Amino acid sequence: MAGDKKISMAVIRRLPRYFRYLYDLIRLDIRRISSKELSERMDITASQIRQDLNCFGGFGQQGYGYNVQSLYDEIGRILGVERRFSCALFGAGNMGNALANYENFQNRGFDITVIFDSAADKVGTAIHGIPVLHVDGMESFLKSKHVDIAILTVPNRAMPDITARVVKAGVKGIWNFSPTDLKLGEGIVVENVHLSDSLMVLGYRLMEQLREDAARRK
Amino acid sequence: MAGDKKISMAVIRRLPRYFRYLYDLIRLDIRRISSKELSERMDITASQIRQDLNCFGGFGQQGYGYNVQSLYDEIGRILGVERRFSCALFGAGNMGNALANYENFQNRGFDITVIFDSAADKVGTAIHGIPVLHVDGMESFLKSKHVDIAILTVPNRAMPDITARVVKAGVKGIWNFSPTDLKLGEGIVVENVHLSDSLMVLGYRLMEQLREDAARRK
DNA sequence: ATCATTTTGTGATTTTTTTGTCAAAACGAA
DNA sequence: TTCGTTTTGACAAAAAAATCACAAAATGAT
Numbered sequence: 001m002a003g004d005k006k007i008s009m010a011v012i013r014r015l016p017r018y019f020r021y022l023y024d025l026i027r028l029d030i031r032r033i034s035s036k037e038l039s040e041r042m043d044i045t046a047s048q049i050r051q052d053l054n055c056f057g058g059f060g061q062q063g064y065g066y067n068v069q070s071l072y073d074e075i076g077r078i079l080g081v082e083r084r085f086s087c088a089l090f091g092a093g094n095m096g097n098a099l100a101n102y103e104n105f106q107n108r109g110f111d112i113t114v115i116f117d118s119a120a121d122k123v124g125t126a127i128h129g130i131p132v133l134h135v136d137g138m139e140s141f142l143k144s145k146h147v148d149i150a151i152l153t154v155p156n157r158a159m160p161d162i163t164a165r166v167v168k169a170g171v172k173g174i175w176n177f178s179p180t181d182l183k184l185g186e187g188i189v190v191e192n193v194h195l196s197d198s199l200m201v202l203g204y205r206l207m208e209q210l211r212e213d214a215a216r217r218k
Numbered sequence: 219m220a221g222d223k224k225i226s227m228a229v230i231r232r233l234p235r236y237f238r239y240l241y242d243l244i245r246l247d248i249r250r251i252s253s254k255e256l257s258e259r260m261d262i263t264a265s266q267i268r269q270d271l272n273c274f275g276g277f278g279q280q281g282y283g284y285n286v287q288s289l290y291d292e293i294g295r296i297l298g299v300e301r302r303f304s305c306a307l308f309g310a311g312n313m314g315n316a317l318a319n320y321e322n323f324q325n326r327g328f329d330i331t332v333i334f335d336s337a338a339d340k341v342g343t344a345i346h347g348i349p350v351l352h353v354d355g356m357e358s359f360l361k362s363k364h365v366d367i368a369i370l371t372v373p374n375r376a377m378p379d380i381t382a383r384v385v386k387a388g389v390k391g392i393w394n395f396s397p398t399d400l401k402l403g404e405g406i407v408v409e410n411v412h413l414s415d416s417l418m419v420l421g422y423r424l425m426e427q428l429r430e431d432a433a434r435r436k
Numbered sequence: 437a438t439c440a441t442t443t444t445g446t447g448a449t450t451t452t453t454t455t456g457t458c459a460a461a462a463c464g465a466a
Numbered sequence: 467t468t469c470g471t472t473t474t475g476a477c478a479a480a481a482a483a484a485t486c487a488c489a490a491a492a493t494g495a496t
Contacts, residue, residue, distance in 0.1 A: 015419075016418040047487090053445095062443050063494085108421075181260075189423045200233070206367065207298045263455060279463090279473080280461040280462050
């Protein structure tokens with residue numbers, strides 16, 4: 001049952017997907033589901049589903065399956081959706097703007113409380129009601145207000161400086177949108193969103209696919 | 219040597235990262251590098267680097283290491299950076315705007331040639347010089363102009379319709395920014411960017427880290 | 437209440453991925 | 467050239483992840 005040996009990252013990264021599918025089921029008013037049926041919807045094996053869920057405890061019932069609502073609640077609890085994190089957004093450029101305006105994050109428990117930038121025409125304004133402050137003032141801000149997560153959408157060249165200062169100020173989580181890989185000490189959690197890497201992989205796979213299509217059509 | 223047995227996705231997903239590091243080395247005017255030194259910079263094992271690179275052929279030289287420039291060129295060639303893809307962006311919201319304005323994608327060979335939206339106040343305008351057309355006209359547009367990739371940043375509810383139409387129009391690659399998982403037939407390449415999944419994983423890992431910190435401090 | 441059916445949880449097995457190891461190749465100093 | 471050093475490429479071993487397979491539990495129809 002609820003064994004407490006280290007859960008692998010592969011499993012963790014699948015949890016949000018389960019969470020989304022379960023939410024869909026709730027909206028469809030489906031009350032129970034077997035690993036088999038879920039596996040068909042999600043296009044993974046039933047065995048994997050059972051194994052994944054069992055990392056956290058026996059949520060299912062033999063001969064019945066899983067109760068959708070309570071499984072949803074359990075996964076939500078594991079992912080900590082009820083918890084709230086205070087976030088500071090660095091960089092009010094294109095991506096920064098998009099993130100600041102994206103309400104879903106607030107709904108998911110991530111509150112962007114402040115935006116830092118260095119452009120004179122942005123400092124003093126507000127985006128989606130969130131004040132934009134000059135990045136020079138980050139230390140004093142972070143000293144008075146607790147911030148859990150720094151969301152980094154600053155240009156590459158600014159990354160080393162900003163990162164070092166953010167970490168020094170005690171921020172423990174980083175959501176990184178720059179292509180830079182952050183090499184940070186123990187105790188800092190970094191989650192990267194490398195859009196250009198993703199795009200390059202898409203390009204590679206698409207080329208491969210087109211090559212395959214051409215070969216078949218030959 | 220250049221064996222042609224299927225390259226695993228795990229390897230492919232690491233290539234853009236090698237590519238970035240090699241570019242950094244070029245800018246630092248470093249001409250040659252051993253797997254050992256690269257492994258220290260990238261924080262992976264030298265063995266993995268050698269194994270990864272050998273999937274595509276013997277780029278290195280014993281006693282010398284790898285020539286940075288030619289390795290960079292090789293990986294670029296594998297990733298197809300010289301190829302150009304024509305892209306259509308669907309959704310001129312926050313994320314759509316950010317992507318349309320992000321010049322790096324154009325530089326990487328992905329040309330956004332058109333933007334589709336359904337909002338009356340957006341249709342007819344241009345974003346970053348790219349015309350915004352009404353989504354109703356996508357079929358006729360896609361019939362006359364070839365489009366390789368659809369970039370989807372439309373609301374969830376619009377996804378099923380847009381996806382079906384895009385695929386029907388012959389688009390072969392999809393860069394998906396919606397939380398929806400696309401279940402499409404063979405021959406369509408989908409690359410997902412699930413921002414909220416990434417954020418949830420960050421939240422989970424951060425919670426875990428904070429718990430650990432607390433335990434140590436106890 | 438009985439029993440055939442469903443379906444989980446779990447240990448075993450297989451597959452995939454990563455890491456370790458070393459002979460052979462190339463280097464570069466003397 | 468010669469020889470000790472460096473470093474790859476390839477293979478072997480280990481670790482991690484996914485899948486299989488089945489006993490045991492619960493269901494639900496009769």
